[in-house]
Amino acid sequence: MAYIEMKDIYKIYPPDVLALEGVNFSLEKGEIHSLIGENGAGKSTLMKILYGMVPLSKGKIFINDAEQKIHNPSIAIELGIGMVHQEFMLIPSFKVYENVILGSEETKSFGIIDKNKVLKDLEDIERRYNFDVDLYATTSTLSVAAQQKVEILKLLYRQVDTLIFDEPTAVLTPQETEQLFEEIKNMKKMGKTIVFISHKLEEVLEISDRITVMRKGKVIATLENKNLSKNELARMMVGKEVLFNLEKKFIEPRDIIFKAENLTTDSKKRNSSTLKNVNIVVKSAEIVGIAGVEGNGQSEIIKCIIGEILPKKGKIKINDRNVTTLSIRERRLLIGYIPADRKNYGLALNANLVENFSMTHHLGNKISRNKYTMNWKKAKKFSKDLISNYNILVRGINDIPRNLSGGNQQKVIVAREFSLEAPFLLLDQPTRGLDVASIEYVHNIILKMKEQGRAILLISADLDELLSLSDRLYVIRNGEIVAQLDPNVNSKEEVGEHMLGGR
Structure with a gap:
C-alpha cells in the first residue's frame, strides 16, 4: 500500500488549458522520488495540488489509504506535507529562529513566546539532522544555501513527514549541492519522504529511489532508478533525442567590444554588494562567463551595464564608446539583454x-x-x-x-x-528553470550569436553551463574579481572553490 496516492488528477485553468490529465502518482514511505519533465509538463502543478496551493479540478488524494481534501497549505502541513519553494519565503530582517517559528509559535501564559523551549527544540532538530545554521543570525546575512536550510528547518519544526523540493540546487555551488544531498539522505534515514523536482538529470540519477517522468500533463512512466541513463530520461521527457554535448567552434576573438574599467559602486542598500575595481573585457566572437555565489556582485555588474545604477568610479565602454552615463534607452541600441527575472523584467505578461x-x-x-x-x-x-x-x-x-x-x-x-x-549581449541566467530541450535550444542559439561575431557576457549559477559555453571565465566574490580561469583547463570543483574562498 502506498503512503500517498494521487488518483486520476485533472487540472483545468480557465478558459480551456488542460494542465493535468488523468495523472496517477504515488509515494512510498521513506523514499526519495524525483519528478521530471519539460516546462509546462505539470510537475509543479501536481505538487502544488498536493500541498494545497492549487485546487484540483477532478481526482482524489489518499494518505495512508484515507481520502483527504487538501484545500490549503495549512491542511497539508497538518497532514505532514511541506514544500521548500524555489523562491524562499523568509523575512530578511528576522532572526533565523523567528522565521522558523513564524505562524507556529509556542507560547507561555499571556501569549508570550516560550523562547527557551523554541530554541531547545530547534537545537535538537539541528543536532538530529546535522544542520549548522546559526539560529540567532539575521536571515539577510545568510548565504543562499543557509537560507534554504532555514526553509527546511521550518518544515522539520512543524514535524512534516513529506518534504517537496522544487529545483533546490538551482542556485547552489557544487559543494553546497553535495551538502544538501547529504542532508536529504539523512532525512530519508530518519524516515522522511522526499519529492525532488529538478531539471538536472545527473542529480536526479544520483539521489533518487524512483523517478516519475511527465510530458504534456500526463505521466509517461514511473521507474526504479536502476541502470537508467541521462539520455533515456531526456528522451522520455521530450519525446526525442537530446544532445548534451555542445559543438563549440573555436573562433579567434578579434576586437574588444565590451570593457568595464575599475568598476566600483557604493551600496547603501541592504543585501547589495559593493563592486571594487572590477575589470572585464569581452571581445567579438567570444563568450565570457562570470561565476559566483549569488549575491556577490553579479547583480550590481548587470545594473551598471544596463544603466539601472551609476558606478561611483570606473567606465563602461561598448565599441569604444563610453556609455557609463548614457540613459537606458540609449544603451539599448548597443546591448541585447536577457534578464534573470523574465516575468518582471523581460516581458509584459x-x-x-x-x-x-x-x-x-x-x-x-x-x-x-x-x-x-x-x-x-x-x-x-x-x-x-x-x-x-x-x-x-x-x-x-x-x-x-x-x-x-x-x-x-x-x-x-x-x-x-x-x-x-546589437554588438554586445548580456545574458543573466538565460536558461534558469528551463527543461533540457529548451536549454539545448537556447545554448545553440547563443553559440550561433558567437559565430556571428557578437561579444557575449554570460552570468549563470549553473557551472556546467558556464564551463560548456564560455571561452574565458571570471570568478567574483564579495564584489571583487578573484580569479580568471580557462574552462578547458579548470574543473567545476576548482571554480566552486574560488567561489567559496577556498583558493
Missing part, C-alpha cells in the same frame, strides 16, 4: 506578443513609420517571422506571454533580444 516583440525594436527603423508612430503591419509580420524562426509554441500573435510555458516565454525574450543585432 498581459500585453500581446506583437507588443512584446516590438519592445526596443520600435526605437529603430525596422517596425516604425517614423520617430513617433509604429508600423503595425510590419510589426505583425516581424512577430510572425520570430515565432516561426525560433519555433515558439503559441496560439497566434495576439496570445499573451502569461499563457505560455516558461520555455516559450524565454524564447520570446531570446528572439526579441538576439534580433536586435
